Amino acid sequence: MLLTNRRRFAAAAIAAVAFSVFMPCSLTAAISYVQGNYSCPQSPQTSMAVTYTKAQVAGDLNVVVIGWNDATATIASVTDTAGNQYLRAGNPTIRTGNPAISQSIYYAKNIASAAASANAVTVAFSVAAAFPDIRILEYAGLDLANPLDVFVGSTGNSSTTSSAAVTTTNANDLLVAGNTIETFTTGAGTGFTSRLITNPDSDIAEDRTTTTTGSYSATASLGGTGAWALAKLVKQAVRRPRPADLLPGIRGRGQDAAGLGYLSGHAAVAVALVQRITTVQAKRATALERMPLTAAVLWRRDEYTMGHHGHKWTRSSSTS
Numbered sequence: 001m002l003l004t005n006r007r008r009f010a011a012a013a014i015a016a017v018a019f020s021v022f023m024p025c026s027l028t029a030a031i032s033y034v035q036g037n038y039s040c041p042q043s044p045q046t047s048m049a050v051t052y053t054k055a056q057v058a059g060d061l062n063v064v065v066i067g068w069n070d071a072t073a074t075i076a077s078v079t080d081t082a083g084n085q086y087l088r089a090g091n092p093t094i095r096t097g098n099p100a101i102s103q104s105i106y107y108a109k110n111i112a113s114a115a116a117s118a119n120a121v122t123v124a125f126s127v128a129a130a131f132p133d134i135r136i137l138e139y140a141g142l143d144l145a146n147p148l149d150v151f152v153g154s155t156g157n158s159s160t161t162s163s164a165a166v167t168t169t170n171a172n173d174l175l176v177a178g179n180t181i182e183t184f185t186t187g188a189g190t191g192f193t194s195r196l197i198t199n200p201d202s203d204i205a206e207d208r209t210t211t212t213t214g215s216y217s218a219t220a221s222l223g224g225t226g227a228w229a230l231a232k233l234v235k236q237a238v239r240r241p242r243p244a245d246l247l248p249g250i251r252g253r254g255q256d257a258a259g260l261g262y263l264s265g266h267a268a269v270a271v272a273l274v275q276r277i278t279t280v281q282a283k284r285a286t287a288l289e290r291m292p293l294t295a296a297v298l299w300r301r302d303e304y305t306m307g308h309h310g311h312k313w314t315r316s317s318s319t320s
Contacts, residue, residue, distance in 0.1 A: 031174045031209050033195060034060060034138040040201040044128035050136050051120040056082070058113040061142040064106040065135040065205050066123055067180025071100035071131035081121045084108035090151030101155070102129075103180045110144040135178060135196050135205040142174065149173060152217075161185075163218040173210045177218030179203055189219030 034057070039050045052062075064078055071094050078086040078181065086106040121136050152166040161179045177192065179185060184202035184318040189196035192206040202219050 031141040036137040038135040040133040047124045049120040049122040055116045056114040061139045062108040063137045065178030066135045067103040068129035069131040076124040078106045081119045082112045093153030095155035106197045133201045165217040186221045186223045
C-alpha cells in the first residue's frame with residue numbers, strides 16, 4: 001500500500017497473494033474516481049496496451065496496477081500516448097515458488113488532457129510475462145506535485161488477500177489497492193469500493209478515502225476451495241436412490257438395499273476437480289488441459305447417477 005500526503009493516495013498489491021497499496025493525498029478538491037479499464041490476455045506478452053475510453057482531465061492522477069504469473073519477467077517501461085511520466089510506487093511485490101506471481105503499481109501525476117480513447121498506457125516487459133493483467137484507473141482531486149504518501153505490499157496463501165498495515169501522514173488520503181491471485185476474487189475488502197475485477201483473471205482494483213491519519217490496510221476476499229473439500233460437499237449434497245430402488249431384483253451385499261445413498265468418493269472428487277478447474281483455474285488452463293478431468297467425470301457418470309461404486313450388487317431371484 002502506498003500513501004501520499006496532502007490528499008494523496010495509497011496503493012496495495014496482492015499476488016496469489018501479492019497485494020500492494022499506495023495512497024496519494026488530495027489537494028483541495030474532493031477525491032473522486034473517474035474511470036478504469038483493463039486487459040488480461042491469456043498468453044505470454046512482451047508488451048501490451050490498455051486505453052482510457054473516456055476523456056482525461058488535465059491534473060488528474062493515473063494509476064496502473066500490473067500483475068503477472070511468474071517471477072522472471074520484469075517491467076521494462078510504462079508509457080502512454082499522452083506523454084505522461086510514470087513512476088513506480090514502491091518495490092515490486094513478488095511471490096517466488098509455485099505459483100510464482102509478481103505485481104507492481106505505477107502512477108502518473110498531474111496528467112495531460114486527452115480525448116476519449118486517445119490515451120493508451122503501454123507496459124513493456126523484459127521478457128514475455130505469463131498471463132499479464134493490467135488495470136488502469138484515473139482519479140481527480142490529488143496532489144499535483146507529490147501525490148505519493150506511502151506504499152506497502154505482501155504475498156501469502158489464504159482466503160483473504162491483505163496488504164499489511166501502513167500509517168498515513170495525511171488525514172485526507174486515497175487508498176488504491178490491487179491483487180494478483182491464483183483463485184478468484186469475490187469482492188472488495190471492508191471499507192473499499194471495487195472498481196475493476198478482471199475477466200477471466202479475477203484480479204481486483206479497489207479504493208477508499210480516509211478522513212483521519214492512522215493505520216490502514218487493504219484486503220479483498222477470495223473464493224475457491226480445494227477439490228477434496230469440495231468432494232465432501234458434493235457427497236453430502238448429491239444423495240440419490242440406491243440401485244435397489246431403481247432396478248428390480250437388485251440388492252446390495254452388506255449394504256442397505258434401499259434408501260438414499262451418497263455419491264461415491266472417486267466420482268465426488270472428479271466432479272469437484274472439474275468444478276474447480278472451470279470456476280477457479282479456467283483463467284490458467286487451456287481447453288486441452290481441461291479435457292482429462294472432464295473425461296473423468298463423463299467416465300464416472302454411472303456412479304454419479306446410480307451410486308453403485310464401492311458396493312457389490314447382485315441380482316436376486318425368488319422361487320415359489
